[in-house]
Amino acid sequence: VIFHSLDFVAFFLVTLAAYWFLPLRPQNVLLLVGSYVFYGWVQPWWPVLLFATTFVDYWAARGIVERPARAKLWLWLSIGSNLGLLGFYKYFDFFVDNVAAAGAAIGWNVPHVALRIALPAGISFYTFQSMSYTIDVYKGHAPARTNFVDVATFVSFFPHLVAGPIMRATNLLPQVERERTFDPSAARDATVLIVWGLFKKLVIADNVGVIANKVFALQSPEFFVLWAGVFAFAIQIYADFSAYTDIARGVAKWYGFDLIKNFERPYLATGPADFWHRWNISLSTWFRDYVYIPLGGSRRGPARHAANLMVTFVVSGLWHGASWNYVLWGAYHGVLLVISRALFHAPGHTPSPGLRRAGMSQVAKSLRIVGMFILTLVGWLIFRETEAAQLARHLQLSPFDTTALGRSAGLYLFLLVFIYSIPLWVHDLWAESRWPDLSAAIEIPERQVRWPRVAAQATLCSLMFAAILVLRSQTALDFIYFAF
Amino acid sequence: VWLEPRLNRAPASFAQDPDALLNALNSEIFALDRLRRFEAADLPQAQDEFLDFDQQVGRSLLPELFRLADRANIRLGFIRVQRRPTESGPPPQPAALTRYLEDLRAYVAERGAYYHDDYGDPQQPLSVYGDGDHLRFEERLPYTERFARAHAAFFQ
Numbered sequence: 001v002i003f004h005s006l007d008f009v010a011f012f013l014v015t016l017a018a019y020w021f022l023p024l025r026p027q028n029v030l031l032l033v034g035s036y037v038f039y040g041w042v043q044p045w046w047p048v049l050l051f052a053t054t055f056v057d058y059w060a061a062r063g064i065v066e067r068p069a070r071a072k073l074w075l076w077l078s079i080g081s082n083l084g085l086l087g088f089y090k091y092f093d094f095f096v097d098n099v100a101a102a103g104a105a106i107g108w109n110v111p112h113v114a115l116r117i118a119l120p121a122g123i124s125f126y127t128f129q130s131m132s133y134t135i136d137v138y139k140g141h142a143p144a145r146t147n148f149v150d151v152a153t154f155v156s157f158f159p160h161l162v163a164g165p166i167m168r169a170t171n172l173l174p175q176v177e178r179e180r181t182f183d184p185s186a187a188r189d190a191t192v193l194i195v196w197g198l199f200k201k202l203v204i205a206d207n208v209g210v211i212a213n214k215v216f217a218l219q220s221p222e223f224f225v226l227w228a229g230v231f232a233f234a235i236q237i238y239a240d241f242s243a244y245t246d247i248a249r250g251v252a253k254w255y256g257f258d259l260i261k262n263f264e265r266p267y268l269a270t271g272p273a274d275f276w277h278r279w280n281i282s283l284s285t286w287f288r289d290y291v292y293i294p295l296g297g298s299r300r301g302p303a304r305h306a307a308n309l310m311v312t313f314v315v316s317g318l319w320h321g322a323s324w325n326y327v328l329w330g331a332y333h334g335v336l337l338v339i340s341r342a343l344f345h346a347p348g349h350t351p352s353p354g355l356r357r358a359g360m361s362q363v364a365k366s367l368r369i370v371g372m373f374i375l376t377l378v379g380w381l382i383f384r385e386t387e388a389a390q391l392a393r394h395l396q397l398s399p400f401d402t403t404a405l406g407r408s409a410g411l412y413l414f415l416l417v418f419i420y421s422i423p424l425w426v427h428d429l430w431a432e433s434r435w436p437d438l439s440a441a442i443e444i445p446e447r448q449v450r451w452p453r454v455a456a457q458a459t460l461c462s463l464m465f466a467a468i469l470v471l472r473s474q475t476a477l478d479f480i481y482f483a484f
Numbered sequence: 485v486w487l488e489p490r491l492n493r494a495p496a497s498f499a500q501d502p503d504a505l506l507n508a509l510n511s512e513i514f515a516l517d518r519l520r521r522f523e524a525a526d527l528p529q530a531q532d533e534f535l536d537f538d539q540q541v542g543r544s545l546l547p548e549l550f551r552l553a554d555r556a557n558i559r560l561g562f563i564r565v566q567r568r569p570t571e572s573g574p575p576p577q578p579a580a581l582t583r584y585l586e587d588l589r590a591y592v593a594e595r596g597a598y599y600h601d602d603y604g605d606p607q608q609p610l611s612v613y614g615d616g617d618h619l620r621f622e623e624r625l626p627y628t629e630r631f632a633r634a635h636a637a638f639f640q
Binding site: 214217218219220225390405408409412413415416419420471 | 486491494495498518616618
């Protein structure tokens with residue numbers, strides 16, 4: 001079920017109406033059954049995989065605690081089964097294709113056995129979430145749960161099942177286990193989040209996504225048309241993915257759960273490290289905690305540190321899809337981070353007060369934001385372009401080798417994308433000025449009813465709802481991260 | 485209905501002739517022959533060897549569509565809409581694609597389904613198209629009415 005469908009509206013209203021009449025245990029059973037129905041709506045066999053993941057990790061976590069002598073074995077059973085499932089469904093064809101291509105290059109005829117099966121939606125998200133539970137139990141960060149329904153509800157919780165944010169057992173499981181009470185102020189905030197998410201998806205992402213698709217369908221776009229298309233894709237992927245997160249957070253709030261923020265104004269980042277503190281936060285912190293730090297992080301010298309960053313980002317790129325462009329995109333961001341660390345965090349280097357984030361002058365900060373945004377656009381070009389020859393061609397295009405029509409068309413497309421994205425920029429600039437420190441950007445629902453705030457929320461929702469009716473794209477595009 | 489066309493037109497106002505720029509976007513920048521081969525709908529850019537219907541049909545969902553429709557006792561109808569034509573006539577179509585479509589028509593007819601091709605319809609000149617391959621807003625109702633009349637037998 002997708003969020004912006006009548007099926008989901010009916011599903012949401014029916015489950016929600018029943019939910020708040022039930023005590024805790026039946027609430028969790030309802031969430032579990034509802035989540036499996038939600039997930040199996042399109043493909044009835046997908047829940048089988050979800051159940052298998054949950055079953056293995058539930059028993060692996062118990063095995064870690066109840067048989068500590070064999071804890072490592074249980075941990076590897078969990079990691080192996082999750083990565084095996086992911087590898088089979090997501091990377092098998094990619095692996096076979098590349099082995100066949102490599103064999104052909106050296107004259108070997110490798111039998112080509114391809115599965116050509118559809119990737120189950122959300123598998124990259126829930127396997128990572130479920131695996132983190134057993135890893136946290138192994139590390140002693142979380143106790144192994146004995147209640148299977150609670151663990152299964154944690155893994156399958158439908159609002160974020162298909163495209164994140166990836167929640168940790170230490171955060172979401174305690175919410176599953178505790179009594180939840182209906183909070184009208186949280187419900188109000190949740191509604192604003194849902195409407196804002198729908199607005200971002202239907203009005204911004206889908207409209208600019210059509211432009212990006214058209215540009216990337218061209219054989220030889222000129223410089224300005226190409227980069228207008230890349231700009232469109234940058235807006236599309238941010239609006240689309242953050243929309244899903246906002247809707248997921250809003251829906252979860254209606255059931256009394258708080259999901260973490262996944263985005264913090266990423267296009268206002270002042271550098272590569274800052275960008276990864278703001279973009280797909282749940283995934284980047286997952287890779288930080290379960291890949292980068294176990295590899296040694298920054299503790300084993302500059303060379304090892306750089307290698308750890310590169311490995312983490314290449315794997316993170318591959319997580320997005322079984323395609324070399326994602327690997328290259330990950331490597332590109334790894335290189336950006338290594339270079340920025342070498343320049344600004346070298347031993348003995350003391351950042352000047354003007355370059356420190358808090359004390360940076362507005363001019364310096366603005367220049368760094370623009371610079372980082374341009375670097376991010378180059379990354380999105382790598383991410384979006386699936387053909388290596390085309391990518392090489394795009395990167396060699398010159399702004400001086402263009403026609404008058406190409407320049408005008410590029411400017412038109414750029415302005416059109418910018419107009420559609422104005423609400424996104426206004427929101428992010430407002431949020432950045434209100435919460436300049438990311439660590440302080442934690443939403444705390446206001447218990448006290450402040451009518452001016454309620455009126456402002458209602459007005460905003462009405463405006464966004466009207467805009468959805470008038471300006472929604474006539475071409476409905478899937479959420480981009482469904483494909484991952 | 486009223487806001488979107490204005491919003492889409494507004495960024496073109498920097499040009500001396502906004503209409504000319506918007507037309508050039510459709511007919512030149514995003515013209516069919518500028519699309520990548522794989523992206524070209526109707527396959528006008530595809531290589532001839534790809535346009536072998538008998539070879540392709542087994543890899544497509546078409547047999548499965550017929551199987552499901554047959555099981556559910558549904559009669560299928562296939563309409564091929566015309567992409568954006570040129571000023572002088574319908575969009576270019578290579579001979580291999582014409583053969584491919586004839587094979588498709590025969591395959592569909594053999595299984596009792598309805599088939600219609602808008603290609604070359606004189607009531608669909610370039611002037612009825614808006615953005616890309618889409619009809620202009622004011623042309624949607626007349627097209628729908630013509631469509632309903634032309635295919636009335638199928639819908640009964």
